[in-house]
Structures are given as C-alpha cells and as structure tokens.
Amino acid sequence: MTAVEDAPATTAPEREVGKARRRKEDARLITGRTTWTDNMVLPGMLHLAVVRSPVAHAKITNVDVSAAREAPGVVAVLTGRDLADEQGSIPCAWPVTPDMVNPGHPSVAVDEVNHVGEAVAIVVGRSRTAAVDALELVDVDYEPLPVVLDMEQALAEQPDLCHDHLQSNQSFRFVFDAGEAGTGQDTEQAFAEADVVVSRRFVQQRLIPAFMEPRAVVVQPQGDNYTMWSSTQVPHILRLMLAMITGIPEHKLRVVAPDVGGGFGGKLQVTPEEVLSLLVARRLGKPVKWVETRSESLMSAHHGRDQIQYIDIAADREGNVKGLRCRILSDMGAYLRLVSPGVPVLGAFMYVGIYKFPAYRFDCQGVFTNKTPTDAYRGAGRPEATFAIERIMDELAVELGMDPLELRRKNWIKAEEFPFTTAAGLEYDSGDYDTATQQALQLLGYDELREEQRRRRESGDPVQLGIGFSTFTEMCGLAPSRVLGSLSYGAGGWEHASIRMLPTGKVEVVTGSTPHGQGHETAWSQLVADELGVPFEDVEVLHGDTSVSPRGLDTYGSRSLVVGGAAVVNAAQKVIAKARKVAAHLLEASEDDLDFTGGSFSVRGTPGTGVSIQEIALATFAAHNFPEGVEPSIDADATFDPVNFSFPHGTHICAMEVDTETGFVKIRKYACVDDVGTIVNPLIVEGQVHGGLAQGIAQALYEEAVYDDDGNLTTGTFVDYLVPSAADLPHFDTGNTVHAAPGNPIGAKGVGEAGCIASTPAVVNAALDAVRHLGVSDIRMPLTPERVWRAVHLGGDGGDRAPDRTNAQAVDSAQAASIAQGGDL
Amino acid sequence: MSQISVRVDGVDYVDEVEPRTLLVHYLREQLGKVGTVVGCDTSNCGACTVHLDGEAVKSCTVLAVQADGAEVTTIEGVGRDGALHPVQKAFHEMHGLQCGFCTPGMIMASIDLLADNADPSEDEVREGIEGNLCRCTGYQNIVRAVQAAAAEMGTAEMGTGAQA
Numbered sequence: 002m003t004a005v006e007d008a009p010a011t012t013a014p015e016r017e018v019g020k021a022r023r024r025k026e027d028a029r030l031i032t033g034r035t036t037w038t039d040n041m042v043l044p045g046m047l048h049l050a051v052v053r054s055p056v057a058h059a060k061i062t063n064v065d066v067s068a069a070r071e072a073p074g075v076v077a078v079l080t081g082r083d084l085a086d087e088q089g090s091i092p093c094a095w096p097v098t099p100d101m102v103n104p105g106h107p108s109v110a111v112d113e114v115n116h117v118g119e120a121v122a123i124v125v126g127r128s129r130t131a132a133v134d135a136l137e138l139v140d141v142d143y144e145p146l147p148v149v150l151d152m153e154q155a156l157a158e159q160p161d162l163c164h165d166h167l168q169s170n171q172s173f174r175f176v177f178d179a180g181e182a183g184t185g186q187d188t189e190q191a192f193a194e195a196d197v198v199v200s201r202r203f204v205q206q207r208l209i210p211a212f213m214e215p216r217a218v219v220v221q222p223q224g225d226n227y228t229m230w231s232s233t234q235v236p237h238i239l240r241l242m243l244a245m246i247t248g249i250p251e252h253k254l255r256v257v258a259p260d261v262g263g264g265f266g267g268k269l270q271v272t273p274e275e276v277l278s279l280l281v282a283r284r285l286g287k288p289v290k291w292v293e294t295r296s297e298s299l300m301s302a303h304h305g306r307d308q309i310q311y312i313d314i315a316a317d318r319e320g321n322v323k324g325l326r327c328r329i330l331s332d333m334g335a336y337l338r339l340v341s342p343g344v345p346v347l348g349a350f351m352y353v354g355i356y357k358f359p360a361y362r363f364d365c366q367g368v369f370t371n372k373t374p375t376d377a378y379r380g381a382g383r384p385e386a387t388f389a390i391e392r393i394m395d396e397l398a399v400e401l402g403m404d405p406l407e408l409r410r411k412n413w414i415k416a417e418e419f420p421f422t423t424a425a426g427l428e429y430d431s432g433d434y435d436t437a438t439q440q441a442l443q444l445l446g447y448d449e450l451r452e453e454q455r456r457r458r459e460s461g462d463p464v465q466l467g468i469g470f471s472t473f474t475e476m477c478g479l480a481p482s483r484v485l486g487s488l489s490y491g492a493g494g495w496e497h498a499s500i501r502m503l504p505t506g507k508v509e510v511v512t513g514s515t516p517h518g519q520g521h522e523t524a525w526s527q528l529v530a531d532e533l534g535v536p537f538e539d540v541e542v543l544h545g546d547t548s549v550s551p552r553g554l555d556t557y558g559s560r561s562l563v564v565g566g567a568a569v570v571n572a573a574q575k576v577i578a579k580a581r582k583v584a585a586h587l588l589e590a591s592e593d594d595l596d597f598t599g600g601s602f603s604v605r606g607t608p609g610t611g612v613s614i615q616e617i618a619l620a621t622f623a624a625h626n627f628p629e630g631v632e633p634s635i636d637a638d639a640t641f642d643p644v645n646f647s648f649p650h651g652t653h654i655c656a657m658e659v660d661t662e663t664g665f666v667k668i669r670k671y672a673c674v675d676d677v678g679t680i681v682n683p684l685i686v687e688g689q690v691h692g693g694l695a696q697g698i699a700q701a702l703y704e705e706a707v708y709d710d711d712g713n714l715t716t717g718t719f720v721d722y723l724v725p726s727a728a729d730l731p732h733f734d735t736g737n738t739v740h741a742a743p744g745n746p747i748g749a750k751g752v753g754e755a756g757c758i759a760s761t762p763a764v765v766n767a768a769l770d771a772v773r774h775l776g777v778s779d780i781r782m783p784l785t786p787e788r789v790w791r792a793v794h795l796g797g798d799g800g801d802r803a804p805d806r807t808n809a810q811a812v813d814s815a816q817a818a819s820i821a822q823g824g825d826l
Numbered sequence: 827m828s829q830i831s832v833r834v835d836g837v838d839y840v841d842e843v844e845p846r847t848l849l850v851h852y853l854r855e856q857l858g859k860v861g862t863v864v865g866c867d868t869s870n871c872g873a874c875t876v877h878l879d880g881e882a883v884k885s886c887t888v889l890a891v892q893a894d895g896a897e898v899t900t901i902e903g904v905g906r907d908g909a910l911h912p913v914q915k916a917f918h919e920m921h922g923l924q925c926g927f928c929t930p931g932m933i934m935a936s937i938d939l940l941a942d943n944a945d946p947s948e949d950e951v952r953e954g955i956e957g958n959l960c961r962c963t964g965y966q967n968i969v970r971a972v973q974a975a976a977a978e979m980g981t982a983e984m985g986t987g988a989q990a
C-alpha cells in the first residue's frame with residue numbers, strides 16, 4: 002500500500018481539484034480524539050431524561066410528578082403545563098400552500114398526546130442514571146382517543162381525527178398542473194387521447210434515518226447568554242429558530258455543531274429536546290445535557306418517506322410517453338416539523354424524471370396520522386419521485402411488450418437537447434444519459450447476465466435472475482433563494498464563506514456549510530489550495546459554530562459543494578483581487594500587468610520578479626508599506642446564490658437473484674455510472690455514492706418502520722429496524738461521466754443523495770424482472786422473503802392489498818381519489 | 827459500590843463503580859476515554875467495541891466489574907509510540923470512514939478479525955464485521971481497508987521473519 006505523502010510546500014503545487022486526497026478529518030476520527038456532543042462535561046452539569054407517551058392518541062388528564070421529585074439525585078421535574086407559556090411551537094418553515102393547516106407542535110405535550118414517544122415530562126437529575134431511574138416514577142393518566150394510522154382511511158368520509166381541534170386530517174393539498182402552469186399540455190386530454198394507460202399504486206414505506214450517533218444536546222447558560230452544542234446538521238438554522246421560539250435574542254445565542262456522527266436529513270431539524278434543554282438551562286441557570294438512547298431515537302427523532310403514490314402513465318403504441326399523472330398521499334405523522342410538508346413538494350418537480358412528457362399533473366395531500374412526524378431523509382421527495390417514474394416506466398414497457406431500456410431511450414432527453422425545460426418547468430442544464438447508460442451496461446456485463454437469465458428461465462431454475470434499471474436525474478444544490486421563495490420556503494438557499502489570510506501565510510476558511518461526515522475540511526482545502534496557490538496543508542477549514550461562522554445555511558440537499566464550495570471559490574477570488582492591488586504596489590507595476598500563477602504575482606514578461614500570496618499576507622499584517630487609500634486587509638467574504646438547481650444524473654443497473662423456493666433475494670451485481678459534474682475528490686465522491694446506494698438498497702430490501710394497530714412502533718430497536726450490515730450488501734461497481742455543471746464556479750452538481758435516489762427502483766425492477774414471467778406484477782418494499790415468496794406463489798402482488806379493497810392494478814388516480822374520499826370501486 | 831482494578835490503554839486504574847455500571851460507561855464517564863462511543867441499547871451496533879484481554883467485546887454488554895483484573899484496549903490505545911496501527915492507517919488510506927462514529931468500534935473489530943484470520947476474503951471480512959453497523963460508507967471501503975491492512979501486516983510480519 003502506498004501512503005500518499007504530500008508534496009513539499011516549496012514546489013509549485015499541482016492541481017488539487019481531482020486528486021484523491023486522504024481526508025484531514027480522519028486524524029481525529031481514527032484515533033478517538035473526537036468532540037461528539039456527548040463527550041462534553043461541564044462543571045455542575047445536570048442531565049435530562051424525557052418521559053414519553055406510551056399511547057398514540059389520548060387526553061392527558063393528570064401528571065403526578067411528586068414521587069419523581071423526591072427520588073435521589075433528582076433536581077427538578079417539569080411537565081408540559083410547567084412549560085406551556087414559554088415553549089412555543091416547533092417551527093415549520095415550509096408552508097407549502099397558503100391554507101396549510103398546522104396544528105402547532107409543543108415540545109412537551111400539555112393536554113393531549115398525538116403519537117407514541119411524544120415528550121410528556123422532563124426529569125432533571127444530577128447524573129444521567131438518577132434522571133433515568135426517576136422516569137418511571139412520573140405517573141401520567143391518559144384518556145384514550147381514537148388512533149388514526151392509515152392515510153387512506155384518514156381521508157375517508159367522517160374519519161377519526163388525529164387532532165381533535167382540526168376539521169380533518171388533511172394538512173394541505175399541493176397541486177402542480179403543467180397545463181395550468183403553461184409548462185405542458187392539458188393532462189386530462191393527453192390521457193383521453195392516449196393509446197395506452199398504465200396505473201399503479203406504489204407504497205413508499207416509512208423509514209428512519211438512523212444516523213449512527215444518537216442525538217445529544219448540551220446547553221450552557223452564562224448570564225443572559227446561552228451556548229448550545231448539538232448533534233445537528235443545521236446550527237445556523239437552529240440558532241435562528243431557537244431565538245424565535247424562546248424569545249432569547251439571537252445575538253445572545255451561540256450554537257455549535259461539534260463532530261456530528263451522520264445526519265442524512267435526520268438532524269435537519271429543530272427538535273423538541275433542543276428546545277427543552279434550552280428552556281431547562283434557562284430556568285435552572287445550570288448547564289444541562291440530554292443524550293438519547295437508540296430506542297428513543299428510533300421512536301421520536303423524525304422519520305422519512307411514507308407516501309402512497311397513485312401513478313398513471315399515458316403513451317402511444319410505439320412507446321412515446323404522452324402524459325404523467327401523480328396523486329400522492331404523504332404522511333406527515335402527528336405534527337409538522339421543520340420541512341415536513343416541503344418533502345413531497347421537493348419531489349413534485351422530479352416525477353417526470355429524464356423523460357420528455359408533454360403533459361404532467363402532480364396532486365399531493367399531506368395527511369396527519371398519530372405517528373412520529375416525518376421530515377427530510379436523504380433525497381427528501383426525490384427518491385419517491387424517482388421510484389415512481391422508474392417503476393412505472395417498467396410497467397409501461399411490460400404493457401407495450403418493449404425492452405425497458407429501449408422505452409427509456411426513446412423518451413429521454415438527448416444530449417444535444419440541453420438545456421431542456423421539462424413539463425414540470427425545470428430547466429435541466431446538461432447531461433448525457435446515453436453515454437452514462439452505455440458505460441453502466443459495460444460495467445455490469447449486461448449481455449452475459451441477460452444470457453444467463455435466459456438460461457435460468459429456460460431450465461426452470463429455482464433461482465431466477467432479473468435485471469433492473471434506473472436512469473435518473475435529481476435536482477440538487479438546494480438554493481436558488483428565489484425559487485425556494487416561490488415555493489414558500491421560509492429561508493433562502495445561498496451559502497456563505499470567508500477567507501482569512503494569516504500573517505504567516507496560512508489560510509483560514511470559514512464555511513457556513515456544516516459537515517457531518519462529508520469531508521468538507523478536505524474538499525474545501527483542495528479548492529482553496531488551487532485558487533490561492535497555497536499548500537493543501539496550509540488551509541484550515543472552520544465551521545459549525547455560529548460565533549466562528551456567523552452566516553450559513555448548513556448541509557442538506559446535496560448543496561455543500563455546489564453552493565458552499567462555490568462561495569469558498571468566490572471568496573478566494575476576491576482575496577486575489579485584493580492581493581493584486583498590494584502586489585502592484587510592492588512590485589511597482591500596474592495591476593493589469595500582473596499575472597497570478599502558482600500562488601505568486603509577477604510582472605508579465607519580467608521573470609524572476611515575484612511576490613507570493615504569503616508575502617502579501619505578511620505585508621498586509623504589517624501594513625507598513627501599503628498602497629494609498631487601501632484598507633490593510635486581503636481577507637474576503639462571499640455569498641453565493643446560484644440561479645438554478647444542478648442536475649446530476651446517472652444510470653444504475655441491478656442484477657438480482659430471486660430464489661423462488663424461499664423468497665430470498667440477493668443482489669448479484671450492482672453497477673452505476675453517475676455524472677455529478679466536476680469531481681473535486683474522487684475518493685469522497687465514491688464514498689458518497691456507496692453510502693447512498695446502501696441506504697437506497699436498504700429501502701428496497703430491508704428497512705421499514707412498522708406501527709401496530711394501536712400506534713406502537715414495533716421496529717423500535719436495531720433488532721427490528723434492519724439497518725444493513727456489511728454482509729447484507731453487495732460490492733458496488735461505480736463509475737462516472739463528467740460534464741461540468743454550466744453556471745457553477747466549480748462545475749459541480751452534487752453527489753450526497755444520488756446513490757440513495759437512484760438505487761431503490763433499480764433493485765425492485767430487478768427483482769420483478771426475475772419473476773414477472775411467473776405472474777408477479779409487483780412486490781411491496783421492503784422485499785422480505787415472505788413478500789417475495791407470496792408474490793411468486795400467489796401471483797400478482799402476492800395479495801399485498803387483496804384484503805383491503807383491491808389490487809393496485811385496477812386503480813387509477815381518479816378511482817383512488819374516490820376511494821380516498823370514501824367512494825366504492 | 828465495588829472496587830475494580832483495570833489496566834486501560836497501558837495505564838492502571840483502581841476505581842469504585844456501581845455494580846450495574848457498564849464497561850463503556852466506566853470508560854467514558856469515569857476515565858474520560860470518550861473515543862469509545864455508544865450507538866445503541868441492544869448490543870447491535872458495535873460502536874462500543876474494545877479489546878478485553880485481547881478479544882473484541884462490545885463494551886456495552888460487559889459490566890465494569892467483569893473487567894476487574896483485566897486489560898482493556900480502546901481505540902485510544904491501539905497505536906504504538908505515536909504511530910497509527912496498520913488498521914487505523916488503512917481506514918484513512920482507503921476512505922473507510924465518513925462521519926467516523928462507527929469507526930472506533932469498526933477498527934477494534936477489524937483488528938480482532940485479522941488476529942483470527944490474517945488474510946480474509948471479501949466475504950470473510952463482510953461476515954467478520956457483521957456485528958458493527960455503519961450508516962455512512964456502504965461498507966465497501968471498510969472492506970478494502972481491512973484487506974489492505976491484512977496485506978500490510980502480512981508483509982510486515984514476513985519482513986520481520988526474514989530478519990530473524
């Protein structure tokens with residue numbers, strides 16, 4: 002194994018962007034010298050433990066805390082009633098429609114609980130064990146209310162209500178109609194005139210982000226100032242929201258995200274426990290800590306996905322798609338959290354995928370149920386959209402008797418057609434779907450596998466083989482502020498960076514983009530090394546502390562490099578512009594005559610005359626000899642707000658073995674070729690794709706948050722919620738095509754979510770391709786052996802919905818709407 | 827309270843612990859060995875893996891009193907004389923970590939795996955670290971890291987053998 006040693010600082014640095022730099026972050030992480038929030042100990046620190054509701058929906062008639070208060074080591078016990086006047090509501094920053102219903106979300110329940118795991122009281126102890134021991138001494142009386150769990154029933158006529166004080170279980174209805182928006186033709190007409198219409202009902206099961214580091218919060222009050230350390234993806238958003246909720250002025254609050262052990266959207270939140278920790282610290286004037294157990298995390302940290310999708314596709318006999326109609330029910334759970342309603346809306350513009358649909362309609366209802374709230378989980382809305390379109394394209398191919406890839410190719414946007422505005426109104430900037438697909442086919446060894454599939458089919462092998470495709474794109478780089486504003490999102494999408502040139506020539510880069518595993522420290526160093534011509538090692542990246550990095554919008558939506566990295570590059574260019582003035586002064590030359598290469602300014606045509614950026618940094622510090630009227634600083638800030646999303650794309654192909662006797666499925670081979678634009682660090686990009694694939698495959702095969710009829714989460718530990726292990730996942734063959742993103746200073750498109758968005762439908766399509774000839778039409782995720790076995794042995798979708806009204810095949814959106822409204826088929 | 831004496835990362839400690847205290851909590855809270863972390867409450871994640879008398883254990887499944895008289899090695903003590911252990915180095919080289927929360931446990935489990943099987947196949951590595959969950963990496967680069975470390979350690983041993 003060759004250790005990658007860094008080039009000596011004296012030689013002109015070779016280009017950093019594109020290099021497989023080993024990560025700077027690793028040094029502390031592989032030696033255990035980490036700063037997880039739970040590591041923090043402060044003098045006099047108290048510990049919080051949360052009493053949680055064991056019932057899904059009930060009135061709280063009495064809370065008796067007297068015994069708990071007397072318990073050894075207990076300092077205080079607080080109920081919802083105690084905090085009712087100061088706790089406000091957990092914010093929802095994305096009112097997707099003007100009439101969206103938000104029931105309000107207390108951090109600790111006052112009169113009513115609406116899901117199992119909701120906070121009911123807080124025990125404050127001198128030690129964590131003292132607080133936890135006293136939890137069971139808190140006596141809460143509940144008067145049960147009807148429990149609403151099923152979205153279709155929740156929207157039926159006269160349903161039980163998730164929230165007593167609301168009129169219905171619908172939070173919002175968001176409609177995008179291309180005909181009305183002027184981005185496409187009339188959808189109803191397209192369907193009326195189509196030769197072929199295929200309709201399906203897909204279920205996006207409920208998932209749990211399951212970041213490995215459980216959430217933790219520490220709050221330190223200092224006079225009227227407060228510092229919060231939290232295992233969060235979004236310290237900047239959190240600070241702003243906490244100020245708005247608690248009335249603590251924003252400038253008196255500092256939020257720090259130290260080392261954070263994964264997020265995947267699950268820590269893109271303002272959590273009840275963060276609010277409660279702050280309130281308790283304020284009330285007691287003492288530092289407090291709250292750390293969750295894994296069971297608490299699975300039960301009460303927000304969940305993801307959970308949609309029912311009724312998808313109709315229209316086409317002519319030759320396979321030209323004519324229209325797409327999507328009706329979505331999206332389970333919000335019991336409350337709206339930070340961006341709960343925005344998740345399906347982020348998907349609304351991606352259902353058309355990479356295809357040239359002339360007509361498109363999206364109609365989504367957000368539904369309340371007595372379950373844990375849902376919110377962002379890796380991909381947020383776009384995996385759902387990609388699943389629906391990539392699954393229905395396969396179903397259409399079956400209906401038309403066409404090869405699924407041929408159907409895709411016939412309808413996808415050709416390389417020469419970019420920029421292309423889709424029926425959903427998005428302008429895709431670039432792409433080459435054909436090249437990515439060709440490469441992926443080769444990587445997979447497609448022809449041999451098809452041949453093997455044929456052999457197994459002919460010989461009636463109990464183990465059948467299938468191949469599934471997903472040719473996808475996603476909208477990434479969440480920004481542009483103006484677009485987010487037009488979608489009623491409560492904040493912008495810009496990102497901020499500043500660069501500080503230290504007297505010794507070392508460089509501090511401050512980024513508003515807060516990492517939790519993505520390798521920002523390494524990638525940003527590479528960017529700055531190239532821009533400023535300084536050694537990679539000389540760059541330090543600072544982040545995650547609102548007092549160090551005052552402006553930022555944090556990390557989610559594959560936005561860090563695309564938006565935050567671009568801000569860093571722009572800041573570096575401003576540093577050079579400032580330094581150029583100083584260089585011109587020192588070299589007694591005109592600015593226009595200076596070249597800047599390899600970290601040095603020199604006068605064009607006069608070799609040997611040079612002044613390095615480090616020398617300029619020192620000269621700026623001394624400021625003894627500075628140009629007249631120029632302030633002695635070459636530091637610079639930049640805020641970047643792109644004009645468009647970025648559109649990474651790729652082709653993912655899964656080859657799947659299905660054992661028809663046992664129902665076991667096994668990924669035989671997985672190949673994908675992604676185009677994420679310019680690659681700053683191929684190691685990091687590959688790692689992001691791998692991790693995304695693991696989560697997307699896990700949705701297809703393993704994971705599901707299951708509630709029983711009473712609303713108890715039955716998958717509340719890692720024994721039941723099946724996060725895959727190394728033995729459950731295959732080797733991935735990954736590749737890239739590179740088309741730099743037009744309009745992005747780096748040319749990057751974003752990679753954080755690609756694998757997760759693309760892989761799920763490829764896996765399900767592969768399994769179906771293996772057994773479709775046995776009469777199987779669909780298998781619900783996750784593809785457990787039981788579900789697969791039933792589908793193979795009973796045919797259709799294995800009777801998945803048979804007891805409940807109908808099979809998916811018979812339902813189209815219009816019928817589904819009537820079912821949802823209580824009508825009969 | 828019970829008294830225990832343990833040697834942790836080469837240092838001897840004599841401490842009073844509650845009988846119910848888990849080894850992982852003793853390490854983190856009493857010794858400040860916060861390199862070892864807790865990821866679950868059902869012994870499924872392996873984040874807390876340490877070596878107890880040279881064998882990998884999930885330190886959330888061991889009581890501190892059970893470690894009385896034993897030698898414990900954590901992620902903070904696997905390097906020798908300021909140098910990284912070959913497995914630590916391989917995780918860095920092969921990009922076997924992202925957020926790094928699973929990493930201490932993953933490295934400790936991998937060292938143990940290589941002690942039993944000096945040259946594991948890909949499948950053997952995957953099965954060998956099955957008790958350790960990682961949510962970030964998809965495991966492929968962890969597998970690569972373990973195999974790279976095996977190669978490096980094998981070469982180092984052969985080198986030593988030849989000199990002897």
Ligand code: FES
Binds near residue numbers: 874875
């Ligand atoms: S914390 Fe020990 S196995 Fe999860």
Ligand code: FES
Binds near residue numbers: 262923924961962
């Ligand atoms: S690196 Fe994040 S859990 Fe493994």
